[in-house]
Amino acid sequence: MKIDHHGETPPYEQVRVHYAQSIANRELPVGAKLPTVRALAKDLGLAVNTVARAYRELEEAGLVETRGRAGTVVSANGDSNRERVRSAAHAYASMAAELGLSREEALEIVRAAFRA
Incomplete structure (x- = not known):
């Protein structure tokens, strides 16, 4: 490193x-x-x-x-944390699609959240 x-x-x-x-x-x-x-x-x-x-x-x-x-x-929690994030990502993707957001719009919202 x-x-x-x-x-x-x-x-x-x-x-x-x-x-x-x-x-x-x-x-x-x-x-x-x-x-x-x-x-x-x-x-x-x-x-x-x-x-x-x-x-x-x-x-x-x-x-x-x-x-x-x-x-x-x-x-060992790292694996369960990864699963929690996957689950949250899936739920977010589903919600974004239901609300009519494009994939790029939804990803930009996530990028903005990481920058905040």
Whole structure:
């Protein structure tokens, strides 16, 4: 993982997105252990609080679990979270079609929500 220290995306968000994508792509399977906050911060040249924030957001999203001294691991909830998002996407697509929105209009609404 490389951090763009001069980019527009904050470093904590770069870390969060990297791990979220790795979990979503199943590059990191359930139970895989993430580096300690201190070790990752040192490796990436970041403040400990920056990495801690990324891990905290991953945990709030249900993608990882912090198990005290055992560290932070990929949660089994990640798979159920993915299913919840798929279900919500299906419901959204159905609603958009019922309301007569084009596929592009519906996708633009989603893009705008991600930008917000």
